[in-house]
Every structure is written in C-alpha cells, then in structure tokens.
Amino acid sequence: MNPAVNTKHHLEAIKAIQNKLLGKKLTYREVFNLMNEISHKRLSDILTTYFVAASFKEGFSTEELVYLTRAMVETGTKLNFKGIVADKHSTGGVAGTRTTMIIVPIIAAAGFKIPKTSSRAITTPAGTADVMELLGNVMISERKIESIVNDIGGCIVWGGHLGIAPADDIIIKIEEPLSFESFDKVIVSIMAKKVAASTNHLILDIPVGKTMKIRHFEDAEKVAKKFRMIGKHFDMEVITDISETFEPAGRGVGPYLEAKDVLEVLEQKKDRPLKLEAKALRLAGKLLTICFKDAHINKSGEEEARRILSERIALKKFKEIIKAQGGDDQVTSDNFKTKAHKKEVLPKKNGTIKEINNYNLNSVAKILGAPEDKYAGIYLLKKVDEKVEKKEPLLLFYSQDRYRIKEAEVTLQNMPIYEID
Amino acid sequence: MNPAVNTKHHLEAIKAIQNKLLGKKLTYREVFNLMNEISHKRLSDILTTYFVAASFKEGFSTEELVYLTRAMVETGTKLNFKGIVADKHSTGGVAGTRTTMIIVPIIAAAGFKIPKTSSRAITTPAGTADVMELLGNVMISERKIESIVNDIGGCIVWGGHLGIAPADDIIIKIEEPLSFESFDKVIVSIMAKKVAASTNHLILDIPVGKTMKIRHFEDAEKVAKKFRMIGKHFDMEVITDISETFEPAGRGVGPYLEAKDVLEVLEQKKDRPLKLEAKALRLAGKLLTICFKDAHINKSGEEEARRILSERIALKKFKEIIKAQGGDDQVTSDNFKTKAHKKEVLPKKNGTIKEINNYNLNSVAKILGAPEDKYAGIYLLKKVDEKVEKKEPLLLFYSQDRYRIKEAEVTLQNMPIYEID
Numbered sequence: 001m002n003p004a005v006n007t008k009h010h011l012e013a014i015k016a017i018q019n020k021l022l023g024k025k026l027t028y029r030e031v032f033n034l035m036n037e038i039s040h041k042r043l044s045d046i047l048t049t050y051f052v053a054a055s056f057k058e059g060f061s062t063e064e065l066v067y068l069t070r071a072m073v074e075t076g077t078k079l080n081f082k083g084i085v086a087d088k089h090s091t092g093g094v095a096g097t098r099t100t101m102i103i104v105p106i107i108a109a110a111g112f113k114i115p116k117t118s119s120r121a122i123t124t125p126a127g128t129a130d131v132m133e134l135l136g137n138v139m140i141s142e143r144k145i146e147s148i149v150n151d152i153g154g155c156i157v158w159g160g161h162l163g164i165a166p167a168d169d170i171i172i173k174i175e176e177p178l179s180f181e182s183f184d185k186v187i188v189s190i191m192a193k194k195v196a197a198s199t200n201h202l203i204l205d206i207p208v209g210k211t212m213k214i215r216h217f218e219d220a221e222k223v224a225k226k227f228r229m230i231g232k233h234f235d236m237e238v239i240t241d242i243s244e245t246f247e248p249a250g251r252g253v254g255p256y257l258e259a260k261d262v263l264e265v266l267e268q269k270k271d272r273p274l275k276l277e278a279k280a281l282r283l284a285g286k287l288l289t290i291c292f293k294d295a296h297i298n299k300s301g302e303e304e305a306r307r308i309l310s311e312r313i314a315l316k317k318f319k320e321i322i323k324a325q326g327g328d329d330q331v332t333s334d335n336f337k338t339k340a341h342k343k344e345v346l347p348k349k350n351g352t353i354k355e356i357n358n359y360n361l362n363s364v365a366k367i368l369g370a371p372e373d374k375y376a377g378i379y380l381l382k383k384v385d386e387k388v389e390k391k392e393p394l395l396l397f398y399s400q401d402r403y404r405i406k407e408a409e410v411t412l413q414n415m416p417i418y419e420i421d
Numbered sequence: 422m423n424p425a426v427n428t429k430h431h432l433e434a435i436k437a438i439q440n441k442l443l444g445k446k447l448t449y450r451e452v453f454n455l456m457n458e459i460s461h462k463r464l465s466d467i468l469t470t471y472f473v474a475a476s477f478k479e480g481f482s483t484e485e486l487v488y489l490t491r492a493m494v495e496t497g498t499k500l501n502f503k504g505i506v507a508d509k510h511s512t513g514g515v516a517g518t519r520t521t522m523i524i525v526p527i528i529a530a531a532g533f534k535i536p537k538t539s540s541r542a543i544t545t546p547a548g549t550a551d552v553m554e555l556l557g558n559v560m561i562s563e564r565k566i567e568s569i570v571n572d573i574g575g576c577i578v579w580g581g582h583l584g585i586a587p588a589d590d591i592i593i594k595i596e597e598p599l600s601f602e603s604f605d606k607v608i609v610s611i612m613a614k615k616v617a618a619s620t621n622h623l624i625l626d627i628p629v630g631k632t633m634k635i636r637h638f639e640d641a642e643k644v645a646k647k648f649r650m651i652g653k654h655f656d657m658e659v660i661t662d663i664s665e666t667f668e669p670a671g672r673g674v675g676p677y678l679e680a681k682d683v684l685e686v687l688e689q690k691k692d693r694p695l696k697l698e699a700k701a702l703r704l705a706g707k708l709l710t711i712c713f714k715d716a717h718i719n720k721s722g723e724e725e726a727r728r729i730l731s732e733r734i735a736l737k738k739f740k741e742i743i744k745a746q747g748g749d750d751q752v753t754s755d756n757f758k759t760k761a762h763k764k765e766v767l768p769k770k771n772g773t774i775k776e777i778n779n780y781n782l783n784s785v786a787k788i789l790g791a792p793e794d795k796y797a798g799i800y801l802l803k804k805v806d807e808k809v810e811k812k813e814p815l816l817l818f819y820s821q822d823r824y825r826i827k828e829a830e831v832t833l834q835n836m837p838i839y840e841i842d
Contacts (some may be wrong), residue, residue, distance in 0.1 A: 018601055021477045046470045046598050053474030056442045177467050180439055 004243065006042070013037045017047060018416035020054035028067045039062030039167040060184050063224070066233045070176035072165040072192035077142055079115055079164070081149065081198040084291050088283060089190055090205035091223065093124060093213035095361050096248030096380070097256040099205070100128045100307070101156060102265055103287070105317035108153030112291045115149040115197055123372035124362050126255045129158035134259050134374055135190045136327030148324045155321060183219070185385045187226050195234045201294065202231065202238045203287035207245035211358035227250060234320050237294070239286050243279075247356040247384050250276040254370040254377015256338055256399065263333035266315040275383075281305050340375035342372035343405045344393040345412070351420040353384050360415040367408045368399040375400055378417075388420060427463070433793050434458045438468060441475035449488045455494035460588040481605050486647070487654045491822040493586040495615035498563055500536055500585070502570065502619040505712050507535045509704060510611055511626035512644070514545060514634035516782050517669030520626070521549045522577060522706070523686055523701035523730070526738035529574030530729045533712045536570040536618055538580030545783050546791035546798060547676045550579035555680050555795055557748030569745045576742060585631070586613035604640070608647050616655050622715065623652065623659045624708035628666035632779035638663065658715070660707050664700075668805050671697040675791040675798015675819065677759055684754035687736040689787040696804075702726050761796035761819040764826045766833070768815045772841040774805050781836040788818040788829045796821055799838070809841060 016030035021286035026034075034051060037043045043051075060068065088103050100116060107114040118138075129138045138158040140148070145162075148155045160169070168189045175181050194202055202229055207213075208220045224240035231238035250261035250273045263281065264272035285302030292299050308314050319329040361378065369376035381394040382388050395417070399405050447455075449745035455472060458464045464472075481489065482509035507526050521537060528535040539549035539559075551561045558578040561569070566583075569576045581590075589610045595601050615623055625648055628634075629641045645661035652659035671682035671694045685693035686701065706723030713720050729735050740750040782799065800817040803809050816838065818826050 014599060017599065021474060021601070023478055044598055045467055046595055049467045049470035050474045050599055053442060053471045054478075057444050057475075057478070174467055177465055178435060178438065178471055180442070 009033055009037060010042065013043060014047065017051045017054060021050065022056055024060055026064055026067065028071070030160055031064065031067040031072040032074065035068070035075045035167040038170050039072075039075040039123050041170070045174060046168065046328075051263070051360035052171060052174050056180070056182060059182065060188075062229065065184060065188055065230055068145075068188045069192045069195060069230060069234070072167050072188070076166045076196060077163040079142055079162075080143060081113050081115065081146070082201055084201060084295055085198045086112045086201045086203075086205050086287055086291055087116065087194055087197065088114075088205065088287060089194070091186070091207070091213055093358070094207050094245055094248060095124050095126075095259070095358060095365065096250045096253040096258060097207075097276065097279065098128065098131055098250060098262050099276065099280040099283055101132065101259075101262040101318070102277070102314065103203075103284040104154045104156055105116070105266065105314040105321060106280075106284040106305050106308050107287060107291070108321070109317040110291070110304060112153065112201075112288075112295075113149050114154040115145055116154065116156045117145075117162065117164065117193065117197060118156060120160065121371040125253055126253045127257055127371070128156065130255045130371040130374065131162070131258045131262070132325075133158075134255055135331060136322045136325030138325070140325065145237045145408045148321075150278060152320045152324055153317070155325065157325070159193060165189070168192055182247045183223055186337045187230060189222065190225070191230050191234070194236065195210045198414040200234055201237050201287065201290050203283050204238060204240045205283055206240055206242045208242060209245040209358070210355075212245055237290050239290055241283055241286060247358075248361070248380065249273065250280045251380045251383075252377060253361060253365045253380070254368070255374040256340070257377040257379055257398065260333050260336060263336065264329070266309070266312070266318050267333055268310060268312060269333060277309070281309065315399050338375045338398060340373070340398040341362060341398050341402055341405060343409070345395050345397060345409070346392070347388045347394045347418070347420055349420060350387075350389050352387050353382055353418050354421045355419040356380075356384060357417055357419070361417050363415055364408050364411055364417060367411055368397055369401055373400050376404070382418070394418065424491060430454055430458060431463065434464060435468065438471045438475060441837050442471065444479055446482055447485055447488065449492070449497060452485065452488040453492040453495065456489070456496045456588040457592050460493075460496040462591070469591065473592060473595050476606070477601070477603060480603065482607075483650065484646055486605060486609055486651055489609045490613045490616060490651060490655070493609070494617045495590050497587045497617060498564060498584040499544055500538075500563055500583075500618045501773045502534050502536065502567070503620060505533050505716055506619045507533050507622045507624075507708055507712055508537065508615055508618065508620040509535075509624050509626070509708060510615070512607070512628070512634055513778030514779070515628050515666055516545050516547075516681060516779060516786065517671045517674040517682070518601075518628075518697065518700065519549065519552055519671060519683050520697065520701040520704055522739070523551065523698070523735065524624075524705045525575045525577055526687065526735040526742060527701075527705040527726050527729050528712070529742070530723060530734045530738040531709055531712070533574065533622075533709075533716075534570050535575040536566055537575065538566075538583065538585065538614065538618060539577060541579060541581065542792040546674055546786035547679055548792070549577065550581070551676045551792040551795065552679045552683070553577045553746075554579075555676055556752060557743045559746070561746065564835060565570040573741045573745055574738070576746065578746070580614065585617045586610070589613055605647070608644065608651060612648070612655070612657075615657065621657050622708065622711050623657055624704050625659060626704055627661055627663045629663060630666040630779070631776075633666055658711050659735045660711055662704055662707060668779075669782070669801065670694065670700045671802075674782060674786045674799060674801070675789070676795040677761070678798040678800055678819065681754050681757060684752070684757060687730070687733070687739050688754055689731060689733060689736075690754060698730070702730065711814075759796045759819060761794070761821050762823055762826060764771060764818045764830070765814040766816050766818060766830070767813070768809045768811055768839070768841055771810050773808050774803055774839050775842045776788050776840040777801075777805060778836075778838055778840070782838050785829050785832055785838060788825060788832050789818055790822055790825050794821050798826070803839070809839075815839060
C-alpha cells in the first residue's frame, strides 16, 4: 500500500466533511472516497461523527442519496444473481409479525430467487435472524448463499457478518449514542443492502401507528416515495405497502413463539394466527404480481400465493431451506417444544381491549430475556376488540429464568400492554 | 453520587445536542449541563463531536456565546482576585514576538494585578510558557499564583494544568482531527479563560497578514467586535489592537532566542530588538490607559509604560517574578548562554528582503527541534526592507542536534523564509 496515496485520500475525506459541514453538496468522488475510508476503518470515530452530524439538519439531496447508496454498495461485498431477484423489507419495529419466513418460501416456490438477509433484534425482542436461528444456521458465507439460492430459490440468513455495505454498519454504530437517525439515512441503509444483494423487485412493508416507528401516514407516504425514487436509479421496482397497525399480526412475541406462529401458518393448522397469514399473503401477492409481470407470466400474484400456501407447497419449500441451512427438516409446530417456564397473566378488569402498546410489549418481552433467551417472550391470548373477563388469562409470560417472570409482572403495572375499556 | 441523577443529566445532554443539530437555540440550563458533562468526562467523544459539529454551520447566537463562556467558567477552577485585574492576549500564530514577558512586568510595576496564564507552543515553535520555563518554574498551583500576584503584582505561568475552563480543552481535542475551529469558538475559548482568571481589563493583540492566522482586516474587525461584546456581558473592558504584521517583532525564534530578546529589551541594551520593544510598549500603554482610567489615576499609559521600561523598573519587577517562580534572578542576556550548535546561512542572491514567510519560519524552527529543544531556533540577522549581499549571513540556525541543522538547510530550499528581490 502506498502511504502517500492514503494520506491524499484521508485529506480528501476531511475536506469533504468540511464541505458538507459548510452546507455544500457532495460529488460522487467525494462520497465514494468517504465511504471507502469509513468501510476500511481508516476514518476515526470523531471524523465519522462529523460526517453524520453534517447531514442531520440539511439532509441530503436526491443525488447525494443515490451517491451514498451506490458508494456503500461499491465499498462492500456483493451477492451476484441473474434474472429476477425478489426481496421483502419492513421499516420494522412491530413485535410478533414474522411475515418474512412465510413470504420467502412462497416466492421461492413460485420459481423466483429471494436471497433474504435479515437482521437480529434492534428495537424489537427478536429479529428474523434470531427466529430463524432456532430452525437452522443463519451465519452462512456469501458463496454458500449464492449456491443455496441458485439451487432452491431462497434462504433466510443473518446479513450482519457478510460485509454487505459495511460503511453503513459503521455509521449506524456512530448514530446509536445520539439515538437519532434521519429517515433519509434509514432509506439509504436499506437500499444499499438491497442493491448489493442484486435485488430488482422489492416489496416494502411500512406499518404506521401510534406506537410504531412511523406514526403518521404523511411520513409513510414521503418515505415510500423516496424508496421508489432511489429504486428507479438502480433499476429496482419498489412496491410499497402502507398499513395502519394496532397490534402484532401473530400471537407470539420472542424467537421461539414467533417461529411457532410461522410453522402453524405454513402447516395450515386450524388454529393458526390468521392475521399473520393474511398480512404475509398480501405482501407475497403484491411481490409475486410484479415478478410475474416482468417474467411475462400471466398469473394473479395473490391467488398464486394463496394456492402455494394452502397446498403446503410453501411448507415443503421452507423445509428445503431449513435443510440447506443445516437444520432439522422434520420440525413441526407440535414437536417443536419450549424450554421456558410459563405464567398466565389475568386482566385487572372485565371489558374490551382497545389498544396494544407496541413499545411496552417490546420492553416487557426483553425483560423476560428475549432475544438472548430464545424461549423467552409473550404469547398474546387476546387481541384488539376482543372481550376479556377477569378470570380468563389474557397473555402468557415465558422465560427460562423464573426471576425474570416476576420482574415482568411488576413492570407490567407501570408499562401496561393492553388498554382495556 | 446518585446514578439516577447522572442518567437524567446525561439524557438532557443528548436532548440538547439533538436540539442544536436541529437548529434550535440552547438555553443556559442546556449549555451548563453540556459543559458540566463534558468537563467531568461523562460525555463520549462521539457525543461531544455531535455538539461541536452542530455549531459549525449555524454558529452560535450572542446569547449562546455568553452562555458557553459562563458555563465553561463555572465548570472549572477559578483564580480569585479583587480590584483591577489586567491581562493581555494575542490571537497568535506569529513567531518571535514575545511581548507578554515585557508587558507583564510593566503592568505589575505600575501597580496593577496581571496573573498571566500562557500556553505552550501550538502552531508556533514556542509558546510563552515554553520561553518562561527557561527562566523559572511555570507549573504553579492556583493558590500559589494568587499569593504571588497579590504579593508582587504579576506572574507568567502555564495555564494548561490548572483546570481553568476544562470543557474547552476537551472540545479543542475534538476539533483537532478536522482542523477546523470557528472564530466564534476561538473567542469563547479565550474569554472563558479570562473570566475564570478574574480579568476585568484586557488588551487583545490581533496581528493581520498574508501568512498570519487572520488574513483580512474585515475578519479582524469582526473578531474584535465579538470580543468587546462578550467582554461587556462579563463587565470586562476589552481593548483591541489590530496591526498589519509582516514579520516577527523580535529577532529570535525558539524559546532560548526569544527569552534573550526579552532580556535585552528589559535591560535596555543598545542593540536590543526595537520593533519588539515598540510593540510591547504600544500594547502595555493601551492596557495601562484603561487601568489608570478606572483607578482614577491621571497618567498617560504609553508615557508611563515607556518610563517604567527605560528606568529599568520593569527589569527589576521581572526579576522579582523570576525569583517568585523559583528561578535565578541573577540572569542577564550576557550570562544566559546557549547550549546549541550554530550555523550561518547566506542568501542565494543580492537584493532587498520583500517578505518573511511566517509559516515557513515556524516549520523550519520546528525542524531544528523547537520547542522540545529549548535552545533550538532561528535568529534573524536581517528583516524586511533590508538590503542583503551573498557573502553576508542572513540568519543563524541553532540546534543541539547537528543533523537537524542539515535537515533545516535542505528544507529551506523548498520552504524559503525570505523573499529577496
């Protein structure tokens, strides 16, 4: 390595940060150099912070957002696929809504590639990677991911160790202490990871609600528009699904309980969580529709998604994925047992459930030990609009640590999950 | 310490930084809490950087500047003096202009307090503290400083170890990697240190020139105005002296050579550096004028300064200061010997000196070993407008390390100190 060249790049990065701090727009050369320095850990935390801070108030122009996305992709690992490559993403933050693990086998069974890289828990008590880890290995190399997806169509792995858009991961660490991330920055983070995975068809789930990450429909529309706009620059068709969200779509919250919800839907069990199924079908249907269109196949996305699920073709595909990721493909919702202690929680009064507080739900589930304790979590026996009676259990607490169950009971007094009227 | 209270203050600091990043003005409560967290090292480098970055583009309002100054003072050590307390400060960056060590004894001899805390070298090859250290101890406790100043009127010490406005020192460290400090921030830094030292009469030396820190008179005027304005908020009379500066006022550059210049002026030697004397007298005169006015003494500041210097009263006072700081008061410019090797440098052509490059002068003096090697430096035999001839020495290089003298000679080819026409 030529030290003279490094000094030059380092000085250019400092100059670019100064420029951004002074309100100037950055060129692609400047942005690329910055992301390259950051991704190779050649920029100190202090200098990276100056760059992040510079973008808070002024934000980025459309061009800068595209430059950032492209530069984050170019300075990291790529997953290379040909043809139609589908993906699903949620702006997230809603507990107990594990649609990904239902959508991926449906899309793969329909004949399209869907190399899903998921995150671990950030704000919720479980990320998709935490849930999938109970069923198979999620730390898989890029070359292995490419072979699994080319072979059986889909995978559900953890994206964190792959070095995809590594500059983004470093920037996110700098943002944590301030608890402050702009919508613009969230969009760039997501899109960089999609572009690096060769995605060209994306369904984006944007839940809106009082206790969700995005609280207002106007904000959701703005975010959706920016996603579509950046998608256009990378030849990616982006379909957005904005939905008002009051509660988890499934019944389980926490890795084991969410995996069980997913298995019940794929197995088409009689008492499966129908709201979770409906949401997964709607998203899978929309995604299939754009895939069919571009593949010149004359089929209805939603109908095909429903057929694949109800005929248990998705279940079969899911087991292929589990096997390819080194898991036990004999697993069923019945033989998949918890190791946790259980405690029933009764309502304090009779009435009807008006609301479920997503923040409090996340917090209490974490107190129970999720996601580290994969069997910890909350099972919601009752959902919004249902009538409850004092003697009938409302929810179940699960944890491998009895002390944590007691602590969750105490916490529930100050952080109620249900509002009953 | 109550951990709950700390968490509260920490969260308030984060909130204040978010507010500033979003362009809001900060309250005194917010600023005080921030400076308190920073000065006690309870804020991480990353969070401190967000705060610093937030102020670059938008700057601070007058109120915020006053809040910052006050909060930096309140969260550190103070030097407590009663009555008229004078001080002198230079925005700095000019080599070989050691006026402080002449002004302090003049002001003290005139009967006013002048507790001078100086810095070590930052951009130049010597800070006043580095020069004074050759004559006496400069690391003196606050209580000792108070007793020396109450006793004999003045001192010349290093301010860096005193914990005066410690938040400022921490912020300066965060600014270094970006090489970026706003004028506003420089003003706050200086004023906080003055307020903490009980200063109420300040002369501010602002050199302006092509190779100085401040290059344009408009900038100097703006800086001067802000200093006066902040001074007013703290009942401090601030007099500014803006002067076009082409070259060092003295002849020596480097701790030993500058100390020798100072001794020659105080001793009123025949071949003393007259330009240095003139500058020191002008600044001391202006400072005395406002001190006399507020003490209701009917004397001319400049005349009195000249009398004190020429009658060697300042020399006597300087020796008292040296003695109080544990030095040898028998020192004279003649018995004060260098330990360095010397090398004459000849001009490359005949002609007249048009310019002296202050940056190159600083750089070459550092190559010779200043300020670590206190005897290293450059002695300027010729100054601007003087005629030079190829066979007559132009300057002298000094260093305890012969190899450094050779390196300085080579460097001089690419970084000329003189422009000869």
